[in-house]
Amino acid sequence: MTNNQNTNGGILAGVVVLDLTQMLAGPYCTMILADHGADVIKIEPPHGDMSRGLGPYAALDKKRENSGYFHSINRNKRSIILNLKKEYDREIFFQMVAKADVVIENFRAGVMERLGLSYEKLLEVNNKLVYATIRGFGDHRTGKGPYNDWPAFDIVAQAMGGFMAMTGEKDSPTKAGPGIGDIVPGIMCAFGVTAALRKSEQTGQGEFVDVSMFDAMVAFCERQIYRYSFVEDVSYGEGNDHPLVNPFSIYKAADGWYAIGCALESQWQALVEIMGLIELKDDDRFNSNDARIKNAELVRNTITEWTRSYTKAELKKKLAGKVPSGPANNVEDIYRDEHLKVRDMLKDIDVPGLGKKKIAGVPVKFLRNPGFVKSPGPELGSHTKEVMEQFGIKNLKDD
Numbered sequence: 011m012t013n014n015q016n017t018n019g020g021i022l023a024g025v026v027v028l029d030l031t032q033m034l035a036g037p038y039c040t041m042i043l044a045d046h047g048a049d050v051i052k053i054e055p056p057h058g059d060m061s062r063g064l065g066p067y068a069a070l071d072k073k074r075e076n077s078g079y080f081h082s083i084n085r086n087k088r089s090i091i092l093n094l095k096k097e098y099d100r101e102i103f104f105q106m107v108a109k110a111d112v113v114i115e116n117f118r119a120g121v122m123e124r125l126g127l128s129y130e131k132l133l134e135v136n137n138k139l140v141y142a143t144i145r146g147f148g149d150h151r152t153g154k155g156p157y158n159d160w161p162a163f164d165i166v167a168q169a170m171g172g173f174m175a176m177t178g179e180k181d182s183p184t185k186a187g188p189g190i191g192d193i194v195p196g197i198m199c200a201f202g203v204t205a206a207l208r209k210s211e212q213t214g215q216g217e218f219v220d221v222s223m224f225d226a227m228v229a230f231c232e233r234q235i236y237r238y239s240f241v242e243d244v245s246y247g248e249g250n251d252h253p254l255v256n257p258f259s260i261y262k263a264a265d266g267w268y269a270i271g272c273a274l275e276s277q278w279q280a281l282v283e284i285m286g287l288i289e290l291k292d293d294d295r296f297n298s299n300d301a302r303i304k305n306a307e308l309v310r311n312t313i314t315e316w317t318r319s320y321t322k323a324e325l326k327k328k329l330a331g332k333v334p335s336g337p338a339n340n341v342e343d344i345y346r347d348e349h350l351k352v353r354d355m356l357k358d359i360d361v362p363g364l365g366k367k368k369i370a371g372v373p374v375k376f377l378r379n380p381g382f383v384k385s386p387g388p389e390l391g392s393h394t395k396e397v398m399e400q401f402g403i404k405n406l407k408d409d
Contacts, residue, residue: 020047021379025207027051027112028103029087030094032059034164034189035144035223036116037083038196043112043203044086045372045381051397052087053103055094058390059084068364076361076386082369084387085359090398091391094125103127106401108135111210112203116144119159129218139216140206144195148222162223167191171227172234176245184247195226256302257281257309260338261317267338268317268325275299281333285316359386 025048029040044050061080068076092099107113113132115122122128129141143149146162168174168191178184199221206217234245252258260267272278282290290296295305302309317325322337329335337343350356355371372381398406
């Protein structure tokens with residue numbers, strides 16, 4: 011469908027996406043597509059996406075209508091309301107599918123089938139359709155297993171995929187701060203959709219794209235798989251250290267923590283020169299990566315004795331451009347970082363009644379067709395009239 015309502019371009023301009031997803035994994039996927047020009051139409055039930063009710067809410071938002079969570083991952087989209095449990099609304103959806111390029115959903119297995127909206131049914135009205143799904147444990151079409159029907163959230167994917175076992179301290183499985191059990195599958199699904207769209211354009215045939223949160227986290231934690239296969243090592247939490255490279259951690263500074271990673275021997279040599287410890291170049295305990303892994307505690311103590319004498323800013327001046335390194339930032343540091351301002355990674359959105367609020371920018375940069383953040387998350391159902399006109403749908407019922 012080429013009558014895209016977006017006028018700001020973007021590398022995916024002209025692609026029309028019907029977005030049935032809620033919460034994080036699916037909306038993160040469609041956010042990526044919308045950031046690059048796809049016309050993402052968020053089809054919500056009458057009560058709206060669940061993330062609308064999760065906050066955080068600014069102090070001025072007395073009615074709690076503008077969730078930061080919702081705006082962050084639903085920017086650049088338009089919203090309509092359809093109650094897919096009603097036959098009339100399902101008919102509208104079928105008419106939209108006939109002219110759309112992509113449908114994305116993250117319902118539990120079987121929901122779309124029970125609604126009469128299965129992939130096979132939708133393919134009957136649009137043979138070129140790319141149908142994508144993100145589920146906790148995948149769809150039976152691509153691999154039927156004992157978990158297909160199980161529900162899942164981020165915490166479950168992180169736990170079952172092995173991430174938590176190899177994070178934090180050895181005896182204390184630890185989740186990541188951000189919801190990577192949702193975000194990683196979302197990113198993978200965005201790739202899957204764009205790849206399937208290319209094939210659809212070439213062949214005239216649609217595709218079914220299936221991303222399992224469990225699968226995605228196993229792939230994300232690929233190190234644990236090859237280590238167990240090659241040397242029968244079970245990956246446990248290593249704190250902030252790396253099991254295969256040293257130094258590769260964070261070290262105490264006078265005012266916080268500083269990351270240093272020397273994957274190459276030349277980088278280690280540069281570090282010891284900057285630290286004024288050139289004698290370590292010939293020390294058998296330090297003169298190879300294997301030796302440093304074996305003497306990891308000694309290496310940490312040696313580096314820390316040096317780093318703790320300087321602030322993060324001083325360490326940055328000493329190490330920048332010479333050794334892979336950087337400060338352990340919190341969000342206040344990130345807001346002050348000039349490099350991120352140049353990279354346009356803190357974007358302002360104009361939230362109704364609240365003024366300008368910041369959300370994360372677009373990390374994938376295209377020189378000729380840059381992505382953008384042009385609008386906040388949509389008000390529930392606010393684009394129904396214009397979307398129906400776009401699809402040539404008339405005689406709408408008021409309810």
